Amino acid sequence: MGNYRIAVLPGDGIGKEVTKGAVEVLKAIETRFGHHFEFAYGWIGGAAVDQKGTPLPEETLALCRKSDAVLLGAVGGPKWDQHPPHLRPEKGLLQIRKEMNLFANLRPVKFYDSLTDSSPLKQEVIQGVDFVIVRELTGGLYFGKPSGRMVENGEEKAVDTLLYKKEEIKRIVKVAFELARKRKKKVTSVDKANVLASSRMWREIAEEVAQEFPDVTLEHMLVDNAAMQLIRSPQQFDVVVTENMFGDILSDEASMLTGSLGMLPSASLSASGPSLYEPIHGSAPDIAGQNKANPIATILSAAMMLRLSFGLSKEAEAVEKAVQQVLAAGLRTADIAQKGQRAVSTDEMVNEIKATI
Amino acid sequence: MGNYRIAVLPGDGIGKEVTKGAVEVLKAIETRFGHHFEFAYGWIGGAAVDQKGTPLPEETLALCRKSDAVLLGAVGGPKWDQHPPHLRPEKGLLQIRKEMNLFANLRPVKFYDSLTDSSPLKQEVIQGVDFVIVRELTGGLYFGKPSGRMVENGEEKAVDTLLYKKEEIKRIVKVAFELARKRKKKVTSVDKANVLASSRMWREIAEEVAQEFPDVTLEHMLVDNAAMQLIRSPQQFDVVVTENMFGDILSDEASMLTGSLGMLPSASLSASGPSLYEPIHGSAPDIAGQNKANPIATILSAAMMLRLSFGLSKEAEAVEKAVQQVLAAGLRTADIAQKGQRAVSTDEMVNEIKATI
Numbered sequence: 001m002g003n004y005r006i007a008v009l010p011g012d013g014i015g016k017e018v019t020k021g022a023v024e025v026l027k028a029i030e031t032r033f034g035h036h037f038e039f040a041y042g043w044i045g046g047a048a049v050d051q052k053g054t055p056l057p058e059e060t061l062a063l064c065r066k067s068d069a070v071l072l073g074a075v076g077g078p079k080w081d082q083h084p085p086h087l088r089p090e091k092g093l094l095q096i097r098k099e100m101n102l103f104a105n106l107r108p109v110k111f112y113d114s115l116t117d118s119s120p121l122k123q124e125v126i127q128g129v130d131f132v133i134v135r136e137l138t139g140g141l142y143f144g145k146p147s148g149r150m151v152e153n154g155e156e157k158a159v160d161t162l163l164y165k166k167e168e169i170k171r172i173v174k175v176a177f178e179l180a181r182k183r184k185k186k187v188t189s190v191d192k193a194n195v196l197a198s199s200r201m202w203r204e205i206a207e208e209v210a211q212e213f214p215d216v217t218l219e220h221m222l223v224d225n226a227a228m229q230l231i232r233s234p235q236q237f238d239v240v241v242t243e244n245m246f247g248d249i250l251s252d253e254a255s256m257l258t259g260s261l262g263m264l265p266s267a268s269l270s271a272s273g274p275s276l277y278e279p280i281h282g283s284a285p286d287i288a289g290q291n292k293a294n295p296i297a298t299i300l301s302a303a304m305m306l307r308l309s310f311g312l313s314k315e316a317e318a319v320e321k322a323v324q325q326v327l328a329a330g331l332r333t334a335d336i337a338q339k340g341q342r343a344v345s346t347d348e349m350v351n352e353i354k355a356t357i
Numbered sequence: 358m359g360n361y362r363i364a365v366l367p368g369d370g371i372g373k374e375v376t377k378g379a380v381e382v383l384k385a386i387e388t389r390f391g392h393h394f395e396f397a398y399g400w401i402g403g404a405a406v407d408q409k410g411t412p413l414p415e416e417t418l419a420l421c422r423k424s425d426a427v428l429l430g431a432v433g434g435p436k437w438d439q440h441p442p443h444l445r446p447e448k449g450l451l452q453i454r455k456e457m458n459l460f461a462n463l464r465p466v467k468f469y470d471s472l473t474d475s476s477p478l479k480q481e482v483i484q485g486v487d488f489v490i491v492r493e494l495t496g497g498l499y500f501g502k503p504s505g506r507m508v509e510n511g512e513e514k515a516v517d518t519l520l521y522k523k524e525e526i527k528r529i530v531k532v533a534f535e536l537a538r539k540r541k542k543k544v545t546s547v548d549k550a551n552v553l554a555s556s557r558m559w560r561e562i563a564e565e566v567a568q569e570f571p572d573v574t575l576e577h578m579l580v581d582n583a584a585m586q587l588i589r590s591p592q593q594f595d596v597v598v599t600e601n602m603f604g605d606i607l608s609d610e611a612s613m614l615t616g617s618l619g620m621l622p623s624a625s626l627s628a629s630g631p632s633l634y635e636p637i638h639g640s641a642p643d644i645a646g647q648n649k650a651n652p653i654a655t656i657l658s659a660a661m662m663l664r665l666s667f668g669l670s671k672e673a674e675a676v677e678k679a680v681q682q683v684l685a686a687g688l689r690t691a692d693i694a695q696k697g698q699r700a701v702s703t704d705e706m707v708n709e710i711k712a713t714i
């Protein structure tokens with residue numbers, strides 16, 4: 001029985017609905033296992049711009065830093081699309097990742113037997129898929145300087161910088177190897193070493209780190225090939241580790257193996273403080289406020305929080321099993337419902353999961 | 358009846374076999390339509406490193422420049438993987454793209470009815486897919502400076518630079534719009550404008566260019582979402598335009614819609630001289646020299662050459678129809694053969710296509 005402080009940052013769009021759902025599920029866990037969770041709310045993203053004039057207010061950051069873990073919904077929406085870069089909702093997300101040192105983004109991709117109909121891929125391709133994408137989250141093109149516009153000799157240009165320090169690569173590759181050691185003992189390191197200098201360094205460091213893990217197999221794969229292999233034979237993967245932008249692209253692609261972005265949770269581990277948990281989907285402005293969003297990705301993110309931040313494995317499993325059971329029972333939100341199947345609301349899905357816990 | 362000079366650069370691995378096949382098919386076209394094709398061969402890639410000490414010898418470049426079009430196989434292989442960057446096979450490919458100003462890489466993705474079994478995607482998802490990826494080929498992370506390794510304050514770093522000039526974006530987006538005008542009149546511009554400065558400029562310029570094409574619809578899509586949409590509902594696309602690295606990743610992913618990389622041709626159009634045609638697959642060292650490779654991607658690249666460089670539409674169609682017919686008749690190389698189906702050799706596939714022409 002423990003006491004845990006959880007910072008909840010609903011953000012924008014469906015972020016509010018899905019975090020609400022996950023908090024309710026956490027409360028069900030509280031009751032059943034006799035823990036005490038203290039929830040404190042903060043602004044982030046477009047909502048923070050509207051309320052506080054900045055996508056990541058100081059007080060939100062302070063709140064997160066003194067919490068044991070952070071649960072985040074999603075940020076962004078057309079309302080803020082024309083804002084200057086520093087007032088865009090996404091900036092809040094990038095800043096919190098950087099400020100809290102959330103360098104390791106874990107994105108598990110797991111096949112659900114009951115959802116084969118929702119995937120665009122053939123059943124024999126996705127059957128048994130179970131891997132984790134470990135995405136570097138605080139480096140690369142997302143943060144490298146210079147980044148901006150300029151005029152040179154009368155010519156307009158724009159530039160972004162893909163920069164990695166050796167230590168940044170080392171620590172993320174280590175996370176991948178440590179994870180693989182507890183799983184199927186295979187790491188696939190994805191890069192573009194035939195073109196990029198940063199990828200060639202990445203590959204070297206991956207080889208170096210591999211020396212410390214003789215029990216784990218390391219394989220290198222070019223990012224273009226990886227984009228193909230992910231849908232061609234996803235069963236080959238155990239732990240995939242890659243830099244920030246490649247990880248962004250490949251993990252959204254991989255979400256289709258499970259049928260919907262609405263299913264995929266993530267954990268962003270910090271090098272120095274509390275970790276953050278968020279669904280990999282966005283704020284889906286088109287369905288926001290309609291009680292239609294799939295809360296499962298956020299609920300599974302909360303389960304990752306229980307396991308990774310609080311060490312509550314039994315509790316995490318209780319959540320995961322409940323999700324599996326309601327899916328097996330045929331409950332479907334709109335994103336994963338097949339033609340002819342009744343789609344339940346966000347609330348109905350949450351209630352059913354709570355009841356199952 | 359025309360005279361055309363074709364530079365053939367087989368390159369490495371299966372590059373030799375597949376270009377040989379495509380040349381034979383072009384000869385069949387010569388005979389049937391009474392043209393004269395003059396083939397001249399040049400070294401590129403690892404083979405050029407071995408023969409001439411550099412992945413793109415001057416004489417190869419000279420040969421290409423005085424030809425009407427270039428047909429390329431593929432480059433690369435484990436033999437040269439440990440070479441320093443300037444002696445890597447891929448460098449030859451990147452150099453020829455840059456030197457010949459091959460800025461617009463067209464990668465058509467077309468569904469073949471007879472191949473639905475080979476795709477990892479469900480038939481209803483890929484049915485009727487017909488789009489073109491227009492990839493920028495001479496800018497972005499592939500060529501931006503600085504690119505390299507450095508030590509700063511005792512810390513090892515590596516950097517690559519994503520740089521675009523306004524004019525570079527303008528001309529590639531124009532190619533996409535012009536193409537869309539002759540097709541289904543829709544351009545999807547893929548970027549990462551919520552993070553990258555270069556993408557925000559890209560988006561602005563796309564909007565500008567769109568003004569000149571009021572009959573064509575422009576839509577923007579974030580690259581992570583595009584990676585998902587490509588397999589979720591690929592029928593939505595007509596012309597997809599994107600920067601170099603995103604195009605590399607997305608087009609390999611898209612190849613799975615047709616079941617195999619071995620099916621996808623490409624044309625690289627020059628801003629100033631002859632264009633280059635190459636399959637999008639690599640040199641496949643694992644099956645090189647075994648008479649197993651699928652020559653169709655290269656043969657369809659030759660068809661694109663006939664149409665785009667020589668204006669020979671009827672001849673191009675004859676090739677494309679022949680490919681369709683042999684596929685419909687059940688002929689399959691190993692990459693597209695289903696369990697239990699007999700796989701034919703490269704030669705058999707080529708002969709059958711020739712015979713059909």
Ligand SMILES: CC(C)[C@H](C(=O)O)[C@@H](O)C(=O)O
Pocket residue numbers: 076090093248280551552581
């Ligand atoms: C919203 C955006 C900045 C973000 C990213 O690119 O990292 C999102 O796509 C994600 O994957 O978490």
Ligand SMILES: CC(C)[C@H](C(=O)O)[C@@H](O)C(=O)O
Pocket residue numbers: 194195224433447450605637
């Ligand atoms: C071989 C490699 C340099 C090349 C690229 O990345 O452009 C290839 O993957 C391609 O797509 O033509």
